[in-house]
Amino acid sequence: MNQTSPTRLNLLSLKIRHGLAKDGVRMLRSKREVLVREFFVSMKDVAEVRDIIEKKLDNAFTSITLARVFLGDDILKSSAYAYKRDIDVNIKSKNVMGVIVPEIEDVNLKRAIDARGTSPISEPYRINEVTEKFEDVLGSIVSVASKEIRLKRLGSEIQTTSRRINALEEILIPSLTKRIKYIQRMLEEKEREGIFRLKRFKERRKKVEMTI
Template identity: 35%
Template sequence: MPQIKPTRSELIKLQRKIKLSKTGYNILKKKRDGLVMNLFGMVKDAKEAQETLEESYEVANRYLGMTIAFEGEINVASCALIKKGTPQFQLESKNIMGVQVPKISELSFKKGINDRGYSILSTSSKIDETVEEYEKVLEYVAKAVEAESTLKKVLNEIEVTKRRVNALESKIIPKLESQKKFIDFRLEELERENKFRLKMIKDKKSKKSS
């Protein structure tokens, strides 16, 4: 710590810094705790989304299996030739305790039977229902993606915050405090020196005068 000048103004500066760090530390700690608290809910959400996705995928596959069994693979493949457009969705963001997380809105996977491209006359409701199930799957995929990426971002944020808190707690604040101690010590020493010197001068003066 040689570069620190043990001056009073430094000390004041340092004191201010320490105070700031401590407040920051407290706030970050609270944020961390808050995020962790939120995390439990999110994990549950993500897990649920995953499960519904899996479930709906299973259901859809079953529907597909049945449709293929009843209508023939060739008929289904023929209907599948019309893949009209890619599904559209709107991506927005949401703020959770200062974390920007994605939010998928305006899910437009679901189509009416007339908008799917095939004619009603030449198909059956088995196709409809299978398509509907797969549309549901798509929807759940979007939801799962949303939940999962939120989870990821929040986890990331918690990690960062935790690191910061740790840094403040175990590095920055102790360092500042030791600097403050050092300055305190130096200043005290200086004062003592001054006192001693003053005493010496006083003694000399009184000797001279007496």
């Protein structure tokens, strides 16, 4: 234990720090509660979107399997190359108790047939069906990616906040409590010694007065 000089000024300073540390614990607990609520909401959201993606993928792969059977791999590869494109995603940020998390609104990457750069007349129906379903899947994947990043950041901040609470409750506050008790004990001893010396002084003075 750090032996702080047993003065009333140091005692006051330690009591202030002790109070601030307890206030800090209360604030951190409140912050953690909000983060945990957000975390579970996000976790449920991610789980739901993943289930949707899994179903969409099953449907899309069924379509591509049929397309391979009816059209062959060469036509599929040629169409896939023709449909390549860049994706623009608008990412916003949200502040959740000091944690910056990304937000992407529902992304719709499905294009009309005539917007894919190929002739809607010459393109086989099954190619258009496969393209539409995989564009739908891709939009959901982009959407869930931001939700998973959000979930990861919230989880990380919850762990950090918990460590800070533990550090305050298990290290700092007990240390301050011990130092406060130490100073209080020393001040009480000094006060008792002062009273004892004053009492002895009065007794001696009384004896002197009686001899005069």
